[in-house]
Amino acid sequence: MEPTATPPESPVQSESGSASVEQQLQAALVERDSNRDRWLRAQADLDNFRKRVQREASEEHRYRALSVVRDILPALDNLERAVDAAKSSDDLPKLVQGVQLVIKQVEDILARHSMKPIPAVGQPFDPHLHQAIQQVPTTDHPPMTIVTECQRGYTLHDRVVRPSVVIVAAVPDGFAPATPPAPNSVDPGSQPGPK
Numbered sequence: 001m002e003p004t005a006t007p008p009e010s011p012v013q014s015e016s017g018s019a020s021v022e023q024q025l026q027a028a029l030v031e032r033d034s035n036r037d038r039w040l041r042a043q044a045d046l047d048n049f050r051k052r053v054q055r056e057a058s059e060e061h062r063y064r065a066l067s068v069v070r071d072i073l074p075a076l077d078n079l080e081r082a083v084d085a086a087k088s089s090d091d092l093p094k095l096v097q098g099v100q101l102v103i104k105q106v107e108d109i110l111a112r113h114s115m116k117p118i119p120a121v122g123q124p125f126d127p128h129l130h131q132a133i134q135q136v137p138t139t140d141h142p143p144m145t146i147v148t149e150c151q152r153g154y155t156l157h158d159r160v161v162r163p164s165v166v167i168v169a170a171v172p173d174g175f176a177p178a179t180p181p182a183p184n185s186v187d188p189g190s191q192p193g194p195k
Contacts, residue, residue: 071109078102110154118153120146120164129153131163137172145169 082098089095107117118129125132125144133150141147146166153164 075105118164120149132168134167135170141169
């Protein structure tokens with residue numbers, strides 16, 4: 001059998017074929033341009049979204065204390081009233097009572113915002129929560145127990161905002177500690193040494 005030859009395309013068929021390819025090319029170019037436009041718009045939308053989020057985060061950061069400030073303003077108003085009352089009255093007990101109410105109001109505001117005072121007096125000294133400014137020799141309290149709080153400390157959730165400034169008990173000079181030495185320990189003064 002002889003191989004069959006492919007009939008040559010007629011000029012009409014080749015013109016319609018090239019027209020079809022030409023149309024496909026034009027359609028592909030239109031689709032490309034359309035896709036590029038959509039991509040550019042999506043990029044612009046993404047950039048606008050990023051800018052908006054950044055602007056909102058900046059505003060949130062700038063005004064983050066707003067709720068605390070709004071809560072503290074009434075306490076400030078009450079302090080101003082107490083000062084005005086003190087100017088026109090000699091009733092010291094009422095002034096003290098008014099200031100104590102304002103202190104309670106501020107403490108309540110801080111508690112609503114998860115700020116809590118650090119327990120101090122009677123507690124063992126903790127360098128993560130307390131700052132010792134002095135040691136006082138005493139036999140009334142165990143060593144390293146807080147005997148006086150000079151300035152209250154606070155935590156916000158689990159973070160120390162300000163440590164409590166405290167005075168800590170110490171063993172008086174010449175006073176033996178309450179706990180006897182361990183049975184295997186040797187008193188450093190009784191060790192034989194070179195003379």
